[in-house]
Amino acid sequence: MNYQAVVIGTSFGGLDALRTILPQLGESFPVPVIVVLHIGDRNIDSFISHLNGSCSLTVKEAEMNEPARPGFVYFAPPNYHLLIENNFCFSLSADEKLNFSRPSIDVLFESAAWVYKQALIGVILTGANSDGADGLKVVKQLGGTTLVQNPCTALAPVMPRFALTLARPDFRINLERVAPKLIELTSQ
Amino acid sequence: MNSYYDDQNSRLLDIEIGLLLEGVYQKYGYDFREYSKAHVRRRVLSRLKISGIETVIGLLDRLLRDADFFRGFLNDLSINVTEMFRDPEFYRSFRENVIPKLRTYTFIKIWHAGCSTGEEVYSLAILLQEEGLLDRCQVYATDFNGKVLDIAREAVYQKSEIEQYEQNYRQAGGTRKLSDYYQSLYGSVMFKKELSARIVFADHNLVTDSVFAEVNLILCRNVLIYFEKDLQNKVLGLFHESLTPAGVLCLGSKESIRFSKYEDRFTAIDEKQRIFKKRLI
Structure with missing residues (x-):
């Protein structure tokens, strides 16, 4: 499979999880990585520069x-939903919150699934609400590959647990295995 | 997810949505063909789910034959999320950077495009009142959705939202109390008539209508994000044409004129808060 994008969704515990995963992806990682992290209304500039x-x-x-x-x-x-358009460009939406969240993981995952279809990898990590489960299910239904962090090793198991139940993902893996798995999948 | 548009049929969804938007345009004159596809897809799928219709073609069939049903769908596609003093930092910057310019005019014409249910128009009116400028202003507040304009004219809002609005108002640099501007009625609040005296609410569609007035200031916040790039350019052109020389354009906090056709026709007054000024030449 020639993958074209990775989408990641996480909330509580997500800062640490992303700090573990993202530095492991080398500069030649072949596809864009698109993340929704629930962080309230706070700006994420300092986390991004970190x-x-x-x-x-x-x-x-x-x-x-x-x-x-x-x-x-x-x-x-x-405070904005992030979506992917058919021309692989981003668009934003200030629509009502979904699952009490804006940005919502479901909104990103569903829009990415319709555009990338089987060329998409969807990842749900630690989190304390159910956002992302529906989105991951759509990723799977449209032929994409789905990964969920093992809830037993997640700081907050609620989000991965919902995703496991609803989407029945292809892989359920521990946090330290997520980056190697993404590298393995995208280098095939 | 809708089970009809599965892995096999997924390509059909975008084809059918294209036909639906074309049909809606031809029948009702509302043009959503250059709206963000991802946004429209989301709204259409949600409407299918709510109405129990299986396919987009089925939805089109119903829309063409049932004008009341179309009204509901129009509401789906219009952007109705708003709040008073949304993005308080914007209003602080506006006070600091735009108000001094407006003071130099004897009469100020303002266009609030895509005003939805009016919360942000009344926020502006309050700010202008506190700066002693409201009496010198004529505010045109427009939207394509007649239903939201009716709500805007009424100026009646849920009391449950007021606490948030009070907080925004204070953060926005309000000099009084928000409660000075409304009366409470049971579970609602009604904003005072003195605020709406200088506002005209009118039907205007950014996609299909043209320039209707020359204005000194345009606010259009969180509307362009729903448009495809060509339509964004077209609407920026409409704004450029409507503004007086050195007129001010305020966009939403994540909207940009960078990479647009009009990038070099405006200069930034406050880049971060997306406040721009029309260049003289």
Whole structure:
């Protein structure tokens, strides 16, 4: 399979989980990585600059009309939903919250699933609510590959547990195995 | 997820949505063909789910034959999420950077495009009142959705939202209390008539209608994000044409004119808060 994008969703415990995963992806990681991290209304500038200090990939906030390109990790801006358009560019939405969340993981995953279909990898990590489960299910139904962090090793097991139950993902793996798995899948 | 558009049929979804938007345009004149596809897809799938219709073609069939049903769908596609003093930092910057410019005019014309249910128009009116400028202003507040304009004219909002609005108002640099501007009625609040005296609410569609007035200031926040790039350019052109020389354009906090056709026709007054000024030449 020639994958074209990775989408990641996480909430509580997500800062640490992403600090573990993202620095392991080398600069030649072949596809864009697009992340929704629930962080309330706070801005994520300092987290992004912190990650840039430890990642080979360039980490930034996704902007309206910006194309999703390899070599980058994109974060949804606080208080906006992030979507992918048919031309692989980002769009934003200020629509009502979904699962009490904006950005919502479901919104990103569903829009990415319709665009990338089987060329998409969806990842659900630690988190304390059910956002992302429906989205991951759509990723799977449209032929994409799905990974969920093992809830037993997640700081907050609720989000991975919902995703496991609803989406029946292809892989259920411990946090330290997520980056190697992404590298393995995308290098095939 | 809708079971009809599975792995096998997924390509059909976008084809059918294209036909639906074309049909809606031809029948009702509302043009969503250049709206963000991802946004429209989300709204259409949610409407299918709610109404128990299996396919988008089935939805189109119903829309073409049932004008009441179309009204509901119009509401789905319009952008109705708003709050008073949304993004308080924007209003602080506006006070600091735009108000001094407006003071130099004897009469100020303002266009609030995509005003939805009016919360942000009344926020602006309050700010102008506190700066002693409201009496000198004419505010045109427009939206394509008649239903939200009716709500905006009424100026009646849920009391449950007021606490958040009070907080936004204070963070936005409000000099009084928000409660000075409304009366409480049971579970609602009604904003005072003095605020709406200078506002005209009117039907205007950014996609299909043209320039209707020359104005000194345009606010259009969190509307362009729902449009495809060509339509964004078209609407920015409409704004450029409507603004007086050195007129001010305020966009949403994640909206940009960078990479648009009009990038070099405006200069930034506050880049972060997306406040721009029309260049003289």
